[in-house]
Amino acid sequence: MSEVIEVVGGTALRGEVGVFGAKNAVLKEMVATLLAPGTHTLENVPGILDVTLMADVLRHVGCAVDLNGHTLTIDVPEDPNPEAPLDLVRKMRASIVVLGPLLARVGKARVAFPGGDDLGARPIDMHMKALEKMGADFSLEHGVLVGTVPDGRLQGADLGLRFPSVGATENAVLAAVLAEGTTTVGNPAREPEIIDLCRHLNEMGARIEGAGTNQIIVQGVDRLHPATHHVVPDRLEAGTFAVAGAISGGEVTVLDCNPENLRVELSKLEAIGCRIDREEDRFTVHGPDRPQAVDIATLPYPGFHTDMQSQFVALLSIADGTSMVTENLFDNRFSYVGELARMGADITVDWQHATVRGVWQLSGCPVMANDIRAGAALVLAGLAADGTTTVSEVHHIDRGYERFTERLAGLGAQILRHR
Numbered sequence: 001m002s003e004v005i006e007v008v009g010g011t012a013l014r015g016e017v018g019v020f021g022a023k024n025a026v027l028k029e030m031v032a033t034l035l036a037p038g039t040h041t042l043e044n045v046p047g048i049l050d051v052t053l054m055a056d057v058l059r060h061v062g063c064a065v066d067l068n069g070h071t072l073t074i075d076v077p078e079d080p081n082p083e084a085p086l087d088l089v090r091k092m093r094a095s096i097v098v099l100g101p102l103l104a105r106v107g108k109a110r111v112a113f114p115g116g117d118d119l120g121a122r123p124i125d126m127h128m129k130a131l132e133k134m135g136a137d138f139s140l141e142h143g144v145l146v147g148t149v150p151d152g153r154l155q156g157a158d159l160g161l162r163f164p165s166v167g168a169t170e171n172a173v174l175a176a177v178l179a180e181g182t183t184t185v186g187n188p189a190r191e192p193e194i195i196d197l198c199r200h201l202n203e204m205g206a207r208i209e210g211a212g213t214n215q216i217i218v219q220g221v222d223r224l225h226p227a228t229h230h231v232v233p234d235r236l237e238a239g240t241f242a243v244a245g246a247i248s249g250g251e252v253t254v255l256d257c258n259p260e261n262l263r264v265e266l267s268k269l270e271a272i273g274c275r276i277d278r279e280e281d282r283f284t285v286h287g288p289d290r291p292q293a294v295d296i297a298t299l300p301y302p303g304f305h306t307d308m309q310s311q312f313v314a315l316l317s318i319a320d321g322t323s324m325v326t327e328n329l330f331d332n333r334f335s336y337v338g339e340l341a342r343m344g345a346d347i348t349v350d351w352q353h354a355t356v357r358g359v360w361q362l363s364g365c366p367v368m369a370n371d372i373r374a375g376a377a378l379v380l381a382g383l384a385a386d387g388t389t390t391v392s393e394v395h396h397i398d399r400g401y402e403r404f405t406e407r408l409a410g411l412g413a414q415i416l417r418h419r
């Protein structure tokens with residue numbers, strides 16, 4: 001039987017908690033190493049399940065991967081095996097970013113077609129279109145996406161994305177760095193994790209400009225070299241601990257982060273009634289006596305992050321007043337709401353809108369996590385609930401949070417994990 005997290009609500013969290021490197025940066029930076037043979041080092045790597053899963057993908061490709069504390073060493077061979085099989089891609093969709101580097105480096109790739117998941121259909125048409133414009137051909141053979149580069153080397157191209165997709169931007173940039181000539185990516189994703197990936201690639205000898213703006217320009221180079229890279233702090237971990245402080249009415253200082261990368265989310269917490277003291281690499285959240293309702297709409301960066309939506313809904317479920325929460329990124333991102341309803345939350349979902357009518361208090365009960373952030377949100381809800389909340393399927397939480405239970409316990413939460 002998988003483990004559960006049991007949390008007894010009612011304790012105001014107090015103290016300091018540090019965050020580790022960003023999941024959504026490190027996974028792509030692990031893949032970026034495929035672009036150059038030799039020994040690469042990533043520092044500030046979070047101890048999360050997704051890093052282990054990506055290490056398995058890299059091992060399948062022929063790399064030797066070693067995690068020592070928060071430092072990851074990856075030995076990339078001269079002749080990578082250009083393949084990511086279904087069992088690995090199913091476990092972690094982000095594996096699809098191997099497409100760009102494998103096509104750029106080896107001229108071929110065989111990657112299981114990812115299909116949809118708990119968040120909706122999640123097509124990869126933009127990834128493929130960008131790579132096709134650079135000279136790749138794709139066919140779907142028995143569920144496997146087979147990519148080839150008939151000319152031997154990808155060619156720089158003008159790419160305009162119809163939507164600033166994080167994954168498509170990454171695949172395009174990861175391919176363009178070794179392509180012949182210049183690639184421009186118009187309307188790219190501008191996430192801090194993309195900026196960090198581009199910084200890593202430049203440390204490997206790539207020539208990328210404009211990351212974080214509305215156009216990324218990549219001058220292809222003939223070869224890259226291994227580098228040592230320090231992963232940007234995880235703003236989603238930081239934001240989750242911020243909501244933990246807010247929902248428990250406590251006072252939590254989040255260390256080793258960049259509050260600028262959480263600008264919108266922290267200002268929403270202020271609108272909800274928190275006081276926030278910001279410094280360069282830390283911030284402190286002073287939770288309100290009663291949270292106040294606010295409206296939220298998720299958007300690509302610099303908008304409100306979809307991966308913070310469920311944690312905020314947990315908080316708003318006990319706010320004074322009614323909040324309207326709109327999900328603009330994914331088709332199916334309110335499925336956890338039924339679990340919050342078991343705890344007494346009053347939420348109506350109409351396609352991409354959730355109307356959250358704040359209740360005085362939630363009531364602890366058994367609930368089930370169905371993705372990383374929803375799992376975290378249920379634990380946060382438990383911090384504010386009357387009695388005991390038992391969250392099952394917590395392996396989802398392990399995908400994105402290192403030692404979540406222990407770190408919340410360090411802030412005074414009455415929480416433990418067991419079978």
Ligand code: UD1
Nearest residue numbers: 024094122123124125126127165166167168306307329330
């Ligand atoms: C990444 C993050 C995820 C985050 C998301 C949005 C990782 C590992 N995951 O996911 O945590 O929630 O960004 O910030 O970094 N789309 C298409 N066609 C495509 C590509 C995307 O229609 O070719 C759609 C998706 O179905 C989705 C939207 O675009 O509705 C956003 O997806 P995208 O930005 O690509 O997110 P991911 O890279 O999958």
